[in-house]
Amino acid sequence: MDDAVGTLTRGTAEGGLTTGAVARLLGVAPTTLRSWDRRYGIGPASREGGRHRRWTSADIGLLECMCGLTNAGMPPAEAARAALAAASRDAPARPDEPMSRSRTPSSRTPGASSPTPGASPPTPGASSHAPGALPVGRARRECRGLARAAVRLDAQAMDELLDAAIDKYGLLAAWESVIMPTLHAVGRKWETVGERYVEVEHLLSWHVSSALRRAAAQRAPTAGSGVSLLACTPGESHTLALEALAAGLAQQGLPVRMFGAALPVEAMEEAVRRTGPAAVVLWAQSRSTASRALMARVESIEWGVRGARRRPAVLVAGPGWAGQLPSRALHPSGLAEALDVLAAISRR
Secondary structure (H helix, E strand, O other): HHHHHHHHHHHOOOOOOOOHHHHHHHHOHHHHHHHHHHHHOOOOOOOEEEOEEEEEHHHHHHHHHHHHHHHOOOOOHHHHHHHHHHHHHOOOOOEEEEEEEEHOHOOOOOOOOOOOOOOOOOOOOOOOOOOOOOOOOOOOOOHHHHHHHHHOOOOOHHHHHHHHHHHHHOOOHHHHHHHHHHHHHHHHHHHHHHHHHHHHHHHHHHHHHHHHHHHHHHOOOOOOOOOOEEOOOOOOOOOHHHHHHHHHHOOOOOEEEEOOOOOOHHHHHHHHHHHOEEEEEEOOHHHOOOOOHHHHHHHOOOOOOOOOOEOOEEEEEOOOHHHOOOOOEOOOHHHHHHHHHHHOOOOO
């Protein structure tokens, strides 16, 4: 929170923050802020030169209240009325404020609580069907922003925040310090609220997957490198970590074939014979989907002409393999190690 306070203090001293700075501060897409201003009057009271938005601390306090209410599941129109009503009790209306932003108590939604601007998002009550904030702890500011966008089901904000994190830190660091902590927070929240939270998990996972594919498409494969074949074991449906590996290889110009979830054994064997990969990665999230017999079967697959037949290097990845691997197994401990091992194999 210290970085957010510092940003707000500096911005106030300089006459207010820009819309982009406020969007980064709160984890909201700039287009969402402009839409809230246009539709509901949740915006800066004044503009620099009559056109450019400059957000003061009071404006941001109102916006935080709006975010807290929408995070708790209140529709934006109702959240705007409640936030404006709360602000009207704490500060007099400004002389230059347009009628569309009238802050009268009568605009308050009947029965809706009106938290103080800047307060923590309210915890949903028994009548609410939306989750509260994700438990991201002391993670990066970008992680907290992504968590807020996920809770709001704000697709555009998630795309912008994910792309910005990958551009700023690189794919590996963004995965480890922004994306993974947020995904873990989703998992922890899901354990406590169950199926009420599935929509957040599914939407966030989809947008993470999309961001990884966008990152992977930025560079064409380099000729002469061996192909890496990536697949989840039969029965395994968790693919995001494998998608991050595929994107990381693609960003290095290394050719990759990503076969995704639950690839049947026969299909895996056919894919290996047809692509002749330098390496095969088998992902298992749980012990029930990790199979030493499958690993041995893939290791035994050969291709090529008689007298010059080859076999792939087989890597096993994911927590499902822990404690049940032969000593010879290649089992990278994380994304960085997997990228290093596969890069070395592909470039032999």
